[in-house]
Every structure is written in structure tokens, then in C-alpha cells.
Amino acid sequence: MSLIVVGSVAYDGVETPHGKVDRMLGGAATYISLAASYFTKVGIVAVVGDDFAKEDTDLLAGHGVDLEGLERVPGKTFFWAGKYTPDMNDRETLQTDLNVFADFNPKLPASYRNAPYLLMGNIQPRLQAGVRSQMKKVRLAGGDTMNFWIKDFREELLATIRGWDFLLINDGEARMLSGHDNLRKAASTILGMGPHTLVIKRGEYGAMLFRQNSYFTVPGYLLETVFDPTGAGDCFAGGFIGYLAQQGFDLEKDHISRGELSRAVIYGSVMGSFCCEQFGVERFRTLKRAEIDARFEEFRTFTSF
């Protein structure tokens, strides 16, 4: 196993201006794993209920995702429903049923514990810390968080990310975590909290990578139609860590190439853009690696001067 992904596997109900799906496969770990699977061998750590459908495990397995860490327990799978605003830059949560996810306590199979790469989706910081401590030979570990943990679990979160190599959050979260509106100042503050690499995701506006004395930014990919942005940020994370895992870096803080990290941000952007082209995980049923590399080159074309 190369990359371990921890987080939620869920069913989602989503409404966008382009349509409505009452129940479909979702969850951060699902999106991260599917996106990363195009680059590296992924093991997923998550919990589902006994309602979890065979076709959904089949989709993950079909992408080579190892399912030994996918715990199945009595009860229902985590369910979330939301509705997007007309411009799709914001969304309203209509329903959150934690179900079996409420008692999620990630246990890593022995075969996962020596994996070199770790991506922790947005879950309770204490659980993220527990996962990190089970991994013995990690070269590069990082993850995501959200406003809820930043606001109400700040100390736990700070203790957790202190040992991370990278943090992947959106601009609003970066402002909240740092206390600065200006993103340059926000980044500088966050880089003092532990992670040596910070990626700030800005949805349709692109992404930024910050390190000490180094900065990279890329605009968003301009889609003709955004069907459903659900999971795009997680697919970004999957593309980012997946690409780095594929390169097989033996990463020490001072020896990560800015060039490779920049290209990881582009692959993240590419995966996020594909995610939006269809509802839920649908795009991943047909997506081929050649399309991913073609879009990477497209990014180069429309940003070069």
C-alpha cells in the first residue's frame, strides 16, 4: 500500500441548478480515494453501515482501492443532504444523519501501518491524531479540516496538525484558523503552526501553495458547465497526494521540490475539475488517466506567457 486515506464514506442527497439526486455514493474518503487511485495504490479507512451497496464497494475496488480498512457495522451509513445556491459557490445543509459514522474510531489494518503516504480527510482532530500515531513509517502526512473543528476544537486541532507535513484547507478556513483576512498573512501564521506546506483551495478561483519563502498559485479550470461541486475539494486532495505518492518522494522538510509540489497542485486542480463535470462520483466511472494528463497540459497552455 502506498497511500492511506481516512475519512467519511457516505450517501449524499444533492440538489444543484442542474438537477437533483436523492441518494448517491459520497463522503470525503470516497472522493479522495477515487481521485488518488489514478496515481497510486490506495487503502481506505472508513466505516459504513449494513446498507452499503455492493455496487459502491465495486466502484472503489474497480479503481484498485484496497477495502481491508473499510469497516462494516450494523446500522445505516452516514447520510448528508444539501442544496447549492444558483452560482454554486455556497450550499445549504438540509440533513445530516451521522448514523454509524458517529462512533467512527479508525483502526488501521496491519498491512496499512507501514505505508509512506497518509491523507486524513475532515474528521474529528483527535481521530486524525490517533490515525497518525498508528502509522510508523510515514514520509508525508497531512489532511483537511473544517470550520467546526477550528471554532470549537481549536486546541485539539492545533495539537493534531503540529506534526503534519501539509494542510489542505479552503480560504475561509485559512482565515478562521489564522485570524487574518489577508491570505498572505494567514498563510504565514499557519506555516508557524507546524505544517511546512499549506495549500489553500479557492473553488472556482483556483488554489495557492505556500511554504516558507515559496509561493505558487493557479487559477481554476473554467468548465462549460459545473454540474455538481460536491467532492471537488476532496478530489483536489486526492490528486495532490496521489501525484506526490506516485513520484515516490522520500520527503524531508527541506528537500521537497517546489516544482513537484506545484505539479501536485495542478493535478489536484485537474481532479477537482473532473469531479464537477457530473453528479457525485459519476465522472470517475469513465475517467481515464490519459484525460487527466491531457488536462494537466491544458493547464500549462492556458497559464503560460
Next chain:
Amino acid sequence: MSLIVVGSVAYDGVETPHGKVDRMLGGAATYISLAASYFTKVGIVAVVGDDFAKEDTDLLAGHGVDLEGLERVPGKTFFWAGKYTPDMNDRETLQTDLNVFADFNPKLPASYRNAPYLLMGNIQPRLQAGVRSQMKKVRLAGGDTMNFWIKDFREELLATIRGWDFLLINDGEARMLSGHDNLRKAASTILGMGPHTLVIKRGEYGAMLFRQNSYFTVPGYLLETVFDPTGAGDCFAGGFIGYLAQQGFDLEKDHISRGELSRAVIYGSVMGSFCCEQFGVERFRTLKRAEIDARFEEFRTFTSF
């Protein structure tokens, strides 16, 4: 004369989270001319009242801007006052006194009429059309517009821009003009209205350049502090057309290099970013061309992968 700039010269009152200035030099033609003056010889066409201060004409003249087209009439100079929201992405207009600008009817001095480049700031479309018709040997003409003209003077505006080479507007205006929320669709529609080149400005999020079968985009420059965004879009326009004028292109629709247009977008972004560093036009009192070129190279550094 290489570049003719037409638009407002005004006094502005501006309040941002960083301070408040009751009255300072402003106006689209002022910002465009100052920004473009670092690249090419500019002639300005505008009207001011008899209250217009010598130090303000001196600032323009000190940048080599020709003032033969700056008409001075009895009455007061156009005055505008506004207050920015805390994140500075929006602003509220507090006062608009058109004063002598209400009867502005741009008359081009004979020495301006053979200039090869023309930038029309945001004024009544009929006046823009009148200016265009006075220019006999234009190689590249274009300009800006705003929501008011798009909404209430649509037919006049469409007739006016039909003969333009380029249109420079922000994303909200592009959506309003085209009737499409999606910017790719919006751009495609607008490129059918006449201009062969469309630049969409997105403030802190950067800018996009669209042509038939060609697309370029750049993220915004990340400033440590945005003191005052007033005039940033106009400075973008000045940097864009100023750079193209400096290159001296003999532009026919099919022979404009995408590379040079992309670099013009970068110079526009550079000039817009400098504009925000101090209140009003203050930054232009000290700005040197070498700083501009250094920031251009900085753009290359933080967008290359």
C-alpha cells in the same frame, strides 16, 4: 502620440478599512493614463472644472501625459465618494456629483486623431462611438463599460462595441452583458458581439483573456495589504493597452500574438496590483518601470510549474 485615453478625470472621496481620504485625484482616465504612461506616450481626453488643481495636472504631465485634450470648463470637477466593505470586494457609492462631466462631449485635438491606439474608459456608449469615429488610423481600439450602460443603454452599447477590437470588463458585467452565468459561455457570446479579444477582470482573483479558440488566465497578485482598490481595474486597462502600444503591433484580427496578449494581461495585473498598495494615485508618485518589470517576473515565478 501613441495611445489616446478617453474617460473621466475626477476627485474621489474614499474610505477603506485602512483609512479615509476626503478628496483626492481620481477618475478612470487618470488611472488608465498614469498606468499606460510607463509604457507609451499617452494623450488624455477628458473634462475638468476650474477647481482642478495644478498639482494634479503636474502629476499627469510629470508622467509624460499630453494634456492638450484635457478640456477645462467653468464649474466643478466630477466628484465621487464611496466606502468599501471590510473585505474590499464591494463598495457603496456615497455621493456622485457629475458637475462638468454631465456635459462631457469628447473632442479630440487634431494631433490625437492619427494615433494608433485607443482606450475608452467607461463613459456613455454614444460618446465612446463618437470618439472612435474621430480616430482615422486606429490599429487597436477598445475599452470598458459598466452595468448601467449594459442594462439601460443596451442597443447603443452593442452598436458601439461592434467595431471594437477588445472589451475589458469585470465578471459581473460579462454575465450581465451575455446573459450567461458561466464565464466560458459568457465569453463565447460576447466574442460574437464584435470584439475579437475579451478580457474579464476578476479583482483579487485575477483575469482571463478570451479569443476564438484561445484562452489565457492568470491569478491575482497576492498583496500583503490592499489599501485601496479604487482604480485598480483602470490601471489594469492602462497596463494592458500600454504594453501593446509599446510593442507597436500592426494588429489585424488574425495576426495578434497570443503570447503578447498574455503578457499584456500580466502587465495589466501588475499595474492593478501596484494601484492597490496606496490610496488613490499615490503609488504612481514613486513607482518606477524597473519595479513593474520585477513584478512581471514575479508573476512568472509564482505561476510556473
